[in-house]
Amino acid sequence: MPGIEDLALSPATLARVFARQISTWDDPAIAADNSGVAMPALAITPVNRSDGSGRTENFTEYLAAAAGEAWPFGPDGEWPVEGGESAQGNSGVVAAVAGGAGTVGYADLSQAGEPGVARIGVGEEFVAPTPEAAAAVVERPEPLRGRGPYDFALELERTTAECGSYPIALVSYHPGCLAYEDAPTAELVADFMTYVTSEEGQAAAAEVAGSAPISDALRGQARTAIDAIGTAS
The missing domain is CATH 3.40.190.10 (Periplasmic binding protein-like II)
Known part of the structure; x- marks a missing residue:
């Protein structure tokens, strides 16, 4: 205007x-x-x-x-x-x-x-919508109940009154399987997700897409799921 x-x-x-x-x-x-x-x-x-x-x-x-x-x-x-x-x-x-x-x-x-x-x-x-303000609102919620142990879907607190939080943030997820038919596929998926959640991968996402980097706590949660990826027995 x-x-x-x-x-x-x-x-x-x-x-x-x-x-x-x-x-x-x-x-x-x-x-x-x-x-x-x-x-x-x-x-x-x-x-x-x-x-x-x-x-x-x-x-x-x-x-x-x-x-x-x-x-x-x-x-x-x-x-x-x-x-x-x-x-x-x-x-x-x-x-x-x-x-x-x-x-x-x-x-x-x-x-x-x-x-x-x-x-x-x-x-x-x-x-204002900044990566820091978006990260602040994503950092606080608990994972949705009733999900599997490696499902970290969040229910954002849209009505938050916390200083510096931007509640219209959108969370993107990377779905994957715990078991793949062969080891090379399992390793490829695990390596890709390791990069995506790493500081380097998060920095690339921030530069290209304006995404807010995940916290160390969320990175640690993702790591437990990545470590569980393997092959079907």
Whole structure:
């Protein structure tokens, strides 16, 4: 938006924007989140993914958990709100936001680029999406219950009020088998996962995809699963 260098949005305000309940950037709810900033009387155009997407499911999961009655939908990989503008893939959403006036969308931080990103309300502060802030929210949850001993799927605390945490983080997983038909395949998978979870592999992922590096604690958990990979007896 012209003249706006920084944008802050509370969970309820963010939800109402994407639910098309707030239609202009000078709405009182947005003004309250951006005290001292003269927001323009500009129409808001939300941009969502046109294709089924894990990013959409992740975003709507956050809104459903954190925004209360402001978001009357559940988590869904298909965008649940009618109207607005849609685009194919992360790159399509980013291009639509960058090429529009008053547009707002959701995408991977590594692709957000020129349009800029908003800070999200967490507790008493507004937090920007950084690798450190994403890592902070991933570090705290316990693994989901009822899973196998080497399944480390996490249920993120979307309603966290912890300082410096960014709750719209998306966790990517590397599934694998404990037993393969032959030793070379088992060794290849173990070597690949060892690299991916290593400091070197995490640094490469951060550089290429903007991923937040995992902690030493999570690396240690992954190591126990990697060490268990073998061949079928």
